[in-house]
Amino acid sequence: MSDSTSQRTALIVEDDPDIRDLLATTLRxxxxxxxxxxxxxxxxxxxxxxxxxxxxxxxxxxxxxxxEVCRQCRAVSDAYIVMVTARQDEIDRLIGLEIGADDFIGKPFSPRELSARVSAMFRRPRTGTVNSSPEGNEVLRHNNLTMDVEGRVVTLDGQELALTRIEFDLLETLLTGAQRVWTREALLNRVWGDGWSQDHHLVEVHIRNLRKKLGEDMSNPGFIRTVRGVGYRMMPGDSAR
Incomplete structure (x- = not known):
């Protein structure tokens, strides 16, 4: 990413010149x-x-x-990625693919909505993933699960998990408030930022993907419990910081 003191740069990859111009005007x-x-x-x-x-x-x-372009971008870049699609039903499929995108927006889109979503992402700057865990980093533990917060590394039984940024942030939120029941709206505000309070499906899909990577048995979850009608919380266990 660009240095924080310089102007931010947006790359627009779009073959429709009218949509490309609208995106450019909005982001400019x-x-x-x-x-x-x-x-x-x-x-x-x-x-x-x-x-x-x-x-x-x-x-x-x-x-x-x-x-495929998104996958290749994510392999070499920590830039925020917003996927744009002309079909609303494609958004559910994209979320489930775990391709590393940070957001999805359908055509036609409102410039105001795009501006709000981009602003929300940049209000929560993130650090890139590193493989080391320098002494002094905050470490969260829950039974056999360990999270190096600053290094953004999660291990389960000593094996590192390949989490997306959203999955990591969701898990960090649940771990830091292990005794709390998190509503879907609270998770949206904490992980995605303001303006997302109605997109509960986003939380549900990403929690489902996170559970798969944690090896969760839905009939007998080991880490994340669904509190029916409310949200999610960590299962009882040995937690430490």
Missing amino acids: MNGFLIIEAASGLDGLAALKEHKPDLITLDLNLPDLDGV
């Missing part, structure tokens, strides 16, 4: 320097050259599939 009004690409290959090349802070990525590109 939010203070971004704009880089545009009309294909997946051009987008990947621009990513390597400009190292943007934000990427908006069309799902249906003329060369590479947007999902």
Whole structure:
């Protein structure tokens, strides 16, 4: 990502010139320097050259599939990624793919909504994942699960888990408030930021993906308990900081 003292850069990967212009205008009004690409290959090349802070990525590109472009972006970049799709029903599929995108928005979209979502993401800056755990980092434990908060590393029985950023932030929230029942709205506000209080399905899908990576048996969960009609909490266990 760009240095925090410099202007933020947004890479727009979109083959429709009208949508590309609307995205560019909206993000430029939010203070971004704009880089545009009309294909997946051009987008990947621009990513390597400009190292943007934000990427908006069309799902249906003329060369590479947007999902594949997202995977390749995430492999080399910690930029925030917003997937853009013309079909609302594609959003559920995208969320379930665990491709590393931070948000999904459907066409046609409101410039105001896009601005609000981008602002919410950047109000919660994140650090990139590192493999080391320097002495003094905060470590959270729950039975055989360990989280290095600053290093953003989670291990289960000593094996590192490949969590997405959203999954990590959800798990950190649950662990730091292990005795608390977190409502879906509270998790949305904590992990996604303001303006997401009605998107409960986002929480449910990401919790489901997180449970799979934790090896959860839904009939006998070991870590995350669903409190029916309310939200989620950690199962009873040995927790430490």
